[in-house]
Amino acid sequence: xxxxxxxxxxxxxxxxxxxxxxxxxxxxxxxxxxxxxxxxxxxxxxxxxxxxxxxxxxxxxxxxxxxxxxxxxxxxxxxxxxxxxxxxxxxxxxxxxxxxxxxxxxxxxxxxxxxxxxxxxxxxxxxxxxxxxxxxxxxxxxxxxxxxxxxxxxxxxxxxxxxxxxxxxxxxxxxxxxxxxxxxxxxxxxxxxxxxxxxxxxxxxxxxxxxxxxxxxxxxxxxxxxxxxxxxxxxxxx
Amino acid sequence: xxxxxxxxxxxxxxxxxxxxxxxxxxxxxxxxxxxxxxxxxxxxxxxxxxxxxxxxxxxxxxxxxxxxxxxxxxxxxxxxxxxxxxxxxxxxxxxxxxxxxxxxxxxxxxxxxxxxxxxxxxxxxxxxxxxxxxxxxxxxxxxxxxxxxxxxxxxxxxxxxxxxxxxxxxxxxxxxxxxxxxxxxxxxxxxxxxxxxxxxxxxxxxxxxxxxxxxxxxxxxxxxxxxxxxxxxxxxxx
Numbered sequence: 001x002x003x004x005x006x007x008x009x010x011x012x013x014x015x016x017x018x019x020x021x022x023x024x025x026x027x028x029x030x031x032x033x034x035x036x037x038x039x040x041x042x043x044x045x046x047x048x049x050x051x052x053x054x055x056x057x058x059x060x061x062x063x064x065x066x067x068x069x070x071x072x073x074x075x076x077x078x079x080x081x082x083x084x085x086x087x088x089x090x091x092x093x094x095x096x097x098x099x100x101x102x103x104x105x106x107x108x109x110x111x112x113x114x115x116x117x118x119x120x121x122x123x124x125x126x127x128x129x130x131x132x133x134x135x136x137x138x139x140x141x142x143x144x145x146x147x148x149x150x151x152x153x154x155x156x157x158x159x160x161x162x163x164x165x166x167x168x169x170x171x172x173x174x175x176x177x178x179x180x181x182x183x184x185x186x187x188x189x190x191x192x193x194x195x196x197x198x199x200x201x202x203x204x205x206x207x208x209x210x211x212x213x214x215x216x217x218x219x220x221x222x223x224x225x226x227x228x229x230x231x232x233x234x235x236x237x238x
Numbered sequence: 239x240x241x242x243x244x245x246x247x248x249x250x251x252x253x254x255x256x257x258x259x260x261x262x263x264x265x266x267x268x269x270x271x272x273x274x275x276x277x278x279x280x281x282x283x284x285x286x287x288x289x290x291x292x293x294x295x296x297x298x299x300x301x302x303x304x305x306x307x308x309x310x311x312x313x314x315x316x317x318x319x320x321x322x323x324x325x326x327x328x329x330x331x332x333x334x335x336x337x338x339x340x341x342x343x344x345x346x347x348x349x350x351x352x353x354x355x356x357x358x359x360x361x362x363x364x365x366x367x368x369x370x371x372x373x374x375x376x377x378x379x380x381x382x383x384x385x386x387x388x389x390x391x392x393x394x395x396x397x398x399x400x401x402x403x404x405x406x407x408x409x410x411x412x413x414x415x416x417x418x419x420x421x422x423x424x425x426x427x428x429x430x431x432x433x434x435x436x437x438x439x440x441x442x443x444x445x446x447x448x449x450x451x452x453x454x455x456x457x458x459x460x461x462x463x464x465x466x467x468x469x470x471x472x473x474x475x476x
Contacts, residue, residue: 069411123374123375123378125374131409132386132388132392132409132410133409133410133411133412135386136361136363136385136386136410137361139385140361140385146386147374147377147378147387148370148373148374148384148386148387149385149386149387150370153392153409154370154391154392171369171370171371171391172370172371172374173307173371174371
């Protein structure tokens with residue numbers, strides 16, 4: 001697609017493997033606190049499960065925009081209560097650090113090489129629901145070479161609202177079609193396309209583990225359909 | 239200073255040499271338009287001179303926050319009228335491109351090496367009055383390795399207002415003293431210190447040319463006083 005000047009990336013799932021990374025952090029936390037009975041993978045998946053409903057209050061306007069790091073902390077407390085973990089046995093510092101598990105997510109193996117290639121020809125920015133500080137620390141740890149950190153906090157809104165996409169297009173001083181939303185999730189691309197953005201799909205067939213049932217293929221004729229970040233770089237001429 | 243976790247940089251003057259770069263762009267524009275009589279250096283300096291007054295309306299609240307790229311364009315029109323340049327002889331595309339001269343500023347020679355060293359130990363972000371797109375394109379062209387692009391547009395306010403500093407500290411999820419404002423301008427550091435930030439001075443003795451009269455020394459005992467970005471990196475243990 002000739003006119004694309006910038007790529008905006010979904011991050012959780014598309015760029016980083018949140019499931020294994022958060023499970024690793026949960027395993028360490030529960031072992032340190034004498035609760036090896038808590039299944040760390042299930043804990044990670046259920047914690048992530050609270051993510052979409054938590055943002056709904058902000059999407060509907062019932063609650064003003066609140067950073068994802070704040071929602072992660074609120075959801076952690078819900079999760080700890082759900083596994084009957086006595087929160088008073090952990091210090092505030094330990095709970096804060098566990099919340100920051102979301103800053104310590106490993107990228108998929110093709111990501112750093114693929115982004116580095118794409119960056120030569122295009123502006124590359126995250127367009128994630130994560131807040132700036134969370135994305136910054138994750139990216140610094142993982143070596144993700146973004147040109148800037150954008151997303152829900154620069155837009156002041158969560159995907160898939162119109163504002164989450166178009167406010168960031170406006171901040172980039174570009175036209176919608178000049179920005180290519182890049183994601184492993186068909187619904188993210190569907191929303192982006194409805195607001196005029198270009199679209200690229202990257203297959204992440206194990207984001208949800210070996211039995212994943214969703215997003216196993218491109219459900220529409222997206223502008224690019226790729227199997228990895230490196231494959232996308234090749235298809236985009238980088 | 240032990241607690242510093244992030245450095246926020248002033249950019250125009252501290253990181254990039256706006257005067258020579260904008261003069262280069264002005265020279266090309268006026269030669270292309272048959273007006274070699276316009277002094278490009280004087281034009282650059284006078285264009286920059288309209289920068290502070292233009293932000294004042296936003297600082298006072300008289301006008302809502304407007305991106306610097308918009309103010310640059312408004313000021314360009316004032317400047318062209320002032321040199322009796324008939325704006326109808328340039329296309330909209332040419333005027334837009336001339337406005338974007340501010341995206342094509344060269345860094346001082348010590349900057350890329352110094353920032354690269356500082357980035358190993360600290361979070362490094364611009365905290366400039368420039369907007370995100372302007373900073374992004376300038377940084378991509380110049381190879382500035384920021385961890386994120388922050389500044390007036392993330393804060394929604396222009397320095398030296400309280401919000402311009404403290405909103406960005408909040409977005410970084412840090413305490414004011416954990417963020418070190420780094421600038422060649424004593425007034426920027428004075429404001430930052432008054433809001434609790436740490437401070438670093440970098441001498442830029444020729445920002446305003448060979449006859450510079452201001453900011454030739456640190457006017458207070460800033461936390462760091464340095465002669466270049468590389469010198470600062472050394473003093474900060476990088």
